Amino acid sequence: MSESHDGRCLCGGVRYRVNGPLRHVIACHCSQCRRTSGHFVAATSANTTDIEFLSDATLTWYASSSEAQRGFCNRCGGNLFWRVNGALKTSIMAGTLDTPTGLRIAEHIFVEDKSDYYEVDDD
Numbered sequence: 536m537s538e539s540h541d542g543r544c545l546c547g548g549v550r551y552r553v554n555g556p557l558r559h560v561i562a563c564h565c566s567q568c569r570r571t572s573g574h575f576v577a578a579t580s581a582n583t584t585d586i587e588f589l590s591d592a593t594l595t596w597y598a599s600s601s602e603a604q605r606g607f608c609n610r611c612g613g614n615l616f617w618r619v620n621g622a623l624k625t626s627i628m629a630g631t632l633d634t635p636t637g638l639r640i641a642e643h644i645f646v647e648d649k650s651d652y653y654e655v656d657d658d
């Protein structure tokens with residue numbers, strides 16, 4: 536039985552299908568994720584080669600550092616992907632997946648870089 540998950544941005548200009556397993560969700564509170572998402576990023580991850588684009592008409596990649604890039608929709612502004620240059624895995628913003636995702640937030644990272652208006656209470 537093959538596993539597959541669909542997702543899209545708000546306007547639908549970017550639609551994708553993941554033909555393979557997804558990692559648990561990691562919440563990243565680093566300053567780059569804060570500024571690109573407006574809060575923090577909750578992302579799963581998949582093999583880059585498992586991601587099939589049903590539409591990438593409005594997908595733009597932004598080099599957020601010399602090492603990584605972020606994929607977003609240039610029409611609705613939705614954040615969709617994060618990838619280390621040349622990496623075999625691509626992070627996928629978990630909120631862009633259709634539900635049920637079957638996923639859980641399993642980890643918080645860069646909590647020390649989070650903003651000051653919320654707490655991370657999970658163990």
Ligand SMILES: [Zn+2]
Nearest residue numbers: 544546608611
């Ligand atoms: Zn869009």
Ligand SMILES: [Zn+2]
Nearest residue numbers: 563564565568
């Ligand atoms: Zn981050």
